[in-house]
Amino acid sequence: MRAVKWRIGFGARLLFAQALVILAGGITLLVVALGLAPGIFREHVENAVGPMTSEMAAHLDMAFSQAILLSLAVAIAVATLTALAVGWFVSRRAVRPLRGLAEAAGAVASGDYSVRVPRSGDGTELDSLADAFGQMASSLARTEKSRAEVLRDLSHELRTPLSTVRGYHEAIADGILPADRATFERIDAEISRIERLVDDVGRVSSAEERGLDLHFKDVAVGDLLRVAARAEALAFEAKGVRLTLGPDASTRSITVDTDRIQEVLANLLENALRHTPAGGLVEMSARSVAQGVAITVKDSGDGIAAEYLPRVFERFYRVDDGRSRGAGGTGIGLAIARALTEAHGGHIRAESAGAGKGTSFFVTLPARGPDRDCP
Structure with missing residues (x-):
């Protein structure tokens, strides 16, 4: 037959810990008082009334010790009861939000991501924990x-x-x-x-998932742009779209995986070409910024309405029929560009004045890789 394991809750443990502190303090107080107080008391009596006989000194010591012992025993008992009452109240207040957090965690584990833990007001730590739980649940829901x-x-x-x-x-x-x-x-x-x-x-x-094996090395930004432009030159020429290089921050070097960044630029250029009609213009440029370098791919094509901009980097997302499968894309190129950019510790964003007014993509990369050693 299996032995039953007693499970003691956090509140009981907290209350027990407080009782141990009180008990330890009381015993310490009692030992110190009985060890020091009689001698100090006798010295004061002798200074007041003069020398005493050994019998009188022993009687005074006993009387004083008993008075101290009784007084401390009553005081410790009352203090213990009072402290336990206060501790019980405090432990209940401390355990209640933790119990609510445990129930909410169980709900999230069961798939209910809408559950939230309200702030209890029982301390900044517990309130911060409730806020962090809410953020975690929201992130899991997304x-x-x-x-x-x-x-x-x-x-x-x-x-x-x-x-x-x-x-x-x-x-x-x-x-x-x-x-x-x-x-x-x-x-x-x-x-x-x-x-x-x-x-x-x-x-x-x-x-x-940061599962890529990135090989970082120093490279001039201008070289990155020129290689990307040469790789896409024939496709642009075939469609009749002009590809130009603006300022390229040639004097600036950054530490990146060149193959992966070329993939980012290729995806952006292919996206720009797909949505720019014949006779249009695509310009690629770069400039130095505080974080490192900002690369821009700007086209004069379809443009994107403001309500669609936040979603253009989602997998398989297409704004309209102009961004359809028939245009040749898988709907995942921009998602790849964002993932590769963020793997380098950078970020990417899109801007557009609206439908028919072109789109600009901005890739910001740090001067050095994200805490990686360069060969």
């Missing part, structure tokens, strides 16, 4: 909502190319389409699209 949206969007994104592949497969099986090179190229294009989508999701997840 994370859970984002997770659900990502799963839903990923399912939606995969359904279209998979349906297309199945359609081609059935058409070939039924003899509607010939099993020739052109048909298989179209199937291969849809499969490549699925692979690109899966790779993009993996990259952004690794970046957001």
Whole structure:
């Protein structure tokens, strides 16, 4: 038969600890008083009445010791009862918010992220704990909502190319389409699209979870911009969009993983090209700021309405049909750019005067990597 384990609550432990403190203080007071007080009392009596016989001295010592013992015993008993009463009240006040916090934590563990712990007013520490719990619950709620949206969007994104592949497969099986090179190229294009989508999701997840293996080195900002511009030059030329380099802060060097930052710039340039019509302009520039360097990619394209700006970096988010799958994007390029930028200790933001008025993306990177040693 298993032994029953007694579980003592925090309030009882607190009360017991207070009782031990009182008891220890009382015993200490009693020992010190009985050790010092009789001798001091006898000395004062002798100074007042003169020398005493040994019998009288012993009687005075006994009488004084008994008086001290009785007085201290009564005082300690009363003080203990009073302190225990006050301690019981205080422990109840201290335990109540902790009990509420434990219940709220249990609710969050069960999936209820709406629960909050009100401030008890029993101390700044407990109030700070309640505030921190509320922030944690809000963060978990946002994370859970984002997770659900990502799963839903990923399912939606995969359904279209998979349906297309199945359609081609059935058409070939039924003899509607010939099993020739052109048909298989179209199937291969849809499969490549699925692979690109899966790779993009993996990259952004690794970046957001700080799971990337970043290789930092010093590089001139101007070199980063020029390499990115050369890599996208043919695509811009084919669409008839002009790509220019503005001020590039060439004299400034930063410590980054050049491949990852090139990926950030490539995503921003591809996004700008996708939403800038032929004859439009995309300008890439950089300037020194207090934190390090701010890189700007500015286009004269579709623009973004103010209400959509806070969401442009979310996975799979598209503002409108102009930012659709048909335009060639997976809807995750900007999410990758944000994750890679933040992995470098920087931040990214978007600005637009509205629909049809172009968009500017600003990538701010620190001069040094985020607490990493450079080779």
